Amino acid sequence: MASFTFLHAADIHLDSPLRGLSRYDGVPTDEVRGATRAAFDRLIEAAIERQVDFVILAGDLYDGDWRDMGTGLYFSAAMGRLGRAGIPVYLLAGNHDAASVITKALPALESVHTFSTKKPETHRLPHLDVAIHGRSFADRETFENLAVGYPAAEPGVFNIGVLHTALGGYAAHANYAPCSEQDLVAKGYDYWALGHVHEHAVLRREPYIVFPGNLQGRNIREQGAKGAVLVEVEDGHIERVTHLPLDVVRWARVDVDASTASNLDELYGRIRTALRASLDGQGDGRPLMVRLTLTGHTELHGRLQDVGSTLRDDVRSLAAETSEDLWLEKIEVGTTVPLDPANVLEADDLEELLPEFDDSLLEALRTEFAPFLAGVAPEADSLVAEAADGNWATVLDVSSAALRDRLGGSR
Numbered sequence: 001m002a003s004f005t006f007l008h009a010a011d012i013h014l015d016s017p018l019r020g021l022s023r024y025d026g027v028p029t030d031e032v033r034g035a036t037r038a039a040f041d042r043l044i045e046a047a048i049e050r051q052v053d054f055v056i057l058a059g060d061l062y063d064g065d066w067r068d069m070g071t072g073l074y075f076s077a078a079m080g081r082l083g084r085a086g087i088p089v090y091l092l093a094g095n096h097d098a099a100s101v102i103t104k105a106l107p108a109l110e111s112v113h114t115f116s117t118k119k120p121e122t123h124r125l126p127h128l129d130v131a132i133h134g135r136s137f138a139d140r141e142t143f144e145n146l147a148v149g150y151p152a153a154e155p156g157v158f159n160i161g162v163l164h165t166a167l168g169g170y171a172a173h174a175n176y177a178p179c180s181e182q183d184l185v186a187k188g189y190d191y192w193a194l195g196h197v198h199e200h201a202v203l204r205r206e207p208y209i210v211f212p213g214n215l216q217g218r219n220i221r222e223q224g225a226k227g228a229v230l231v232e233v234e235d236g237h238i239e240r241v242t243h244l245p246l247d248v249v250r251w252a253r254v255d256v257d258a259s260t261a262s263n264l265d266e267l268y269g270r271i272r273t274a275l276r277a278s279l280d281g282q283g284d285g286r287p288l289m290v291r292l293t294l295t296g297h298t299e300l301h302g303r304l305q306d307v308g309s310t311l312r313d314d315v316r317s318l319a320a321e322t323s324e325d326l327w328l329e330k331i332e333v334g335t336t337v338p339l340d341p342a343n344v345l346e347a348d349d350l351e352e353l354l355p356e357f358d359d360s361l362l363e364a365l366r367t368e369f370a371p372f373l374a375g376v377a378p379e380a381d382s383l384v385a386e387a388a389d390g391n392w393a394t395v396l397d398v399s400s401a402a403l404r405d406r407l408g409g410s411r
Contacts, residue, residue, distance in 0.1 A: 011198055013061075014063060094196060143178065192207065220291045369387060
């Protein structure tokens with residue numbers, strides 16, 4: 001049997017926005033807006049540089065219906081680059097680019113072979129002894145087990161199954177085209193090129209069952225290195241499966257323990273150190289978008305609640321000082337008051353001064369503040385935004401901590 005290489009990618013979500021940054025000053029808007037295209041460009045470059053024999057795109061090339069024709073034209077140009085390099089593409093439509101979702105259509109592209117939505121289809125590459133089996137989504141909400149309808153492995157060739165699936169269910173992903181690993185193993189294929197789950201995972205090696213993860217993280221839930229998988233086959237057997245990071249911007253969570261910080265300056269020093277370490281350890285030379293969480297029992301708890309947006313702006317300043325490639329996506333205050341009774345107000349604690357938090361109080365708060373909230377565009381992550389969303393328990397908790405700090409005099 002032949003030897004060859006191919007790239008397996010999925011969940012590109014072309015022109016999908018990176019969420020959580022556009023509202024912040026100083027973020028390079030063009031770089032953020034173009035991140036999914038830039039990552040896809042890296043995929044094309046990797047295919048050409050490595051002279052792979054073909055590329056598999058296992059669903060969700062798009063992010064739903066195109067906002068304009070520019071998305072389609074960009075994809076056509078990218079496929080033209082691969083076509084001129086002699087690299088065919090085998091494309092399967094997932095839930096985001098199902099036939100029922102995408103209303104625009106490109107003319108048939110010479111280098112792109114799209115799997116049918118009506119039934120499983122097999123593309124054969126006789127010169128490589130390869131058969132690629134797959135079925136595109138006709139409808140976004142596809143809950144049937146598509147895998148059971150795939151054909152059995154063809155003898156004497158390297159069989160690849162392409163499937164967009166939740167594979168039994170992942171908490172963060174809709175359970176589309178559910179199936180089991182055993183359903184896949186039963187087909188006798190050599191490699192399953194999956195899509196839909198945005199985390200890279202090699203679920204099995206005999207046969208290989210692989211999620212490449214998405215190509216570019218788009219929010220804080222999609223952290224770490226993102227990219228595609230390079231598969232090297234020698235004499236009909238898989239020699240190596242390698243994850244290639246191709247993302248251009250990366251997301252990370254950073255926790256800072258504020259427990260023993262005696263003042264804000266000391267805490268800011270810890271934050272600066274943690275941000276630096278995160279950029280060095282997780283950025284891998286890429287811009288890094290960070291969600292910072294402050295933790296621990298600290299006397300600064302009330303102060304941190306009280307300073308509000310000032311805290312966020314201060315940390316953004318520390319990030320900008322650390323590197324122009326380090327951006328704060330959000331700051332979360334997860335601290336609590338110390339467990340020392342001397343630091344806790346007792347009989348006159350704010351909660352005891354408030355009426356019981358029940359439906360009547362919630363309705364009273366909504367009624368009282370409705371005129372104010374109707375005329376205000378709340379700043380993200382602010383108490384006003386929490387109130388506008390009806391999160392009064394959060395408003396009371398934050399207000400309580402801030403007022404306790406003021407009454408306690410720890411200014």
